[in-house]
Amino acid sequence: MTNTKTMLYKYIQNMAKQVRDTLKSLFSSSVRADILALLLNNPDEKFYVREIATLIRKNPSGVKRELDNLEKMGILTNKKVANLKYFQAEKKSPLFSELKNLITKSLGIPGALKTLLKTSGAKLAFIYGSFTENEDAEPVDLFIVGPSSNNLESIKDIEEKFKKKISTTIIDENEFKSKKEISDADLEKLLSGDKILLIGKL
Structure with missing residues (x-):
C-alpha cells in the first residue's frame, strides 16, 4: 500500500x-x-x-x-x-439527514407519527385496521381529529422513509364531537375496533 x-x-x-x-x-x-x-x-x-x-x-x-x-x-x-x-x-x-433517518427508523411508523403529531394541534390520533395486528400490512390506516395544516405533507416524508403507504383520514374537532353525539355508526365501529393510540384519549 x-x-x-x-x-x-x-x-x-x-x-x-x-x-x-x-x-x-x-x-x-x-x-x-x-x-x-x-x-x-x-x-x-x-x-x-x-x-x-x-x-x-x-x-x-x-x-x-x-x-x-x-x-x-x-x-x-x-x-x-x-x-x-x-x-x-x-x-x-x-449529521442532520443521517440522524433524522436513524431516529425515524428506530421509532417505527407509530413512533414517527406520534412524534410528528405532538406539535400538529391534533386532539386525537390513532392507527387502526390491519396494521394493528401485522406491521407488514399496507396501507397504514391513520385517523386524526384536528386541523389538517401541513400534516399530510409531513406524513408523506414518513411514507418515503418506510416505503409504506399511509391512508389518512382527518376530521375537525367539531365534526368528531357531532358524530359522537349522534352515535354515528361508522365512527362507533371505528372507535370500538383495535387501534394504536398516538395522541389524546378515547
Missing part, C-alpha cells in the same frame, strides 16, 4: 471513529434522544425549553442542559426572542 493510500485509509478510519463516537454520545441519554426525536422530526419548528420539556415530559433543567450540549455539537441552533431562547434543528449540520 502506497503512503498516499495509507494516509487516506487512516483518514477514513479516523472519520468513521469520529462519527461512531458522535452517534454514541448523541444517544447516551434518554432526554437527549427524546429531544432529537422531537426537533429532527420537526426541523422547521422552533421550541423554547419549557415547551420541549412539556412535550417530551421531562424535567426542564435536564432538558436545558441537553439542549446546550446539542447546540455545542452543532446539531441544534438557537434564536433569542424577547426573554425566550428558541431551539431548532440545524439543517446545515453534516
Whole structure:
C-alpha cells in the first residue's frame, strides 16, 4: 500500500471513529434522544425549553442542559426572542439527514407519527385496521381529529422513509364531537375496533 493510500485509509478510519463516537454520545441519554426525536422530526419548528420539556415530559433543567450540549455539537441552533431562547434543528449540520433517518427508523411508523403529531394541534390520533395486528400490512390506516395544516405533507416524508403507504383520514374537532353525539355508526365501529393510540384519549 502506497503512503498516499495509507494516509487516506487512516483518514477514513479516523472519520468513521469520529462519527461512531458522535452517534454514541448523541444517544447516551434518554432526554437527549427524546429531544432529537422531537426537533429532527420537526426541523422547521422552533421550541423554547419549557415547551420541549412539556412535550417530551421531562424535567426542564435536564432538558436545558441537553439542549446546550446539542447546540455545542452543532446539531441544534438557537434564536433569542424577547426573554425566550428558541431551539431548532440545524439543517446545515453534516449529521442532520443521517440522524433524522436513524431516529425515524428506530421509532417505527407509530413512533414517527406520534412524534410528528405532538406539535400538529391534533386532539386525537390513532392507527387502526390491519396494521394493528401485522406491521407488514399496507396501507397504514391513520385517523386524526384536528386541523389538517401541513400534516399530510409531513406524513408523506414518513411514507418515503418506510416505503409504506399511509391512508389518512382527518376530521375537525367539531365534526368528531357531532358524530359522537349522534352515535354515528361508522365512527362507533371505528372507535370500538383495535387501534394504536398516538395522541389524546378515547
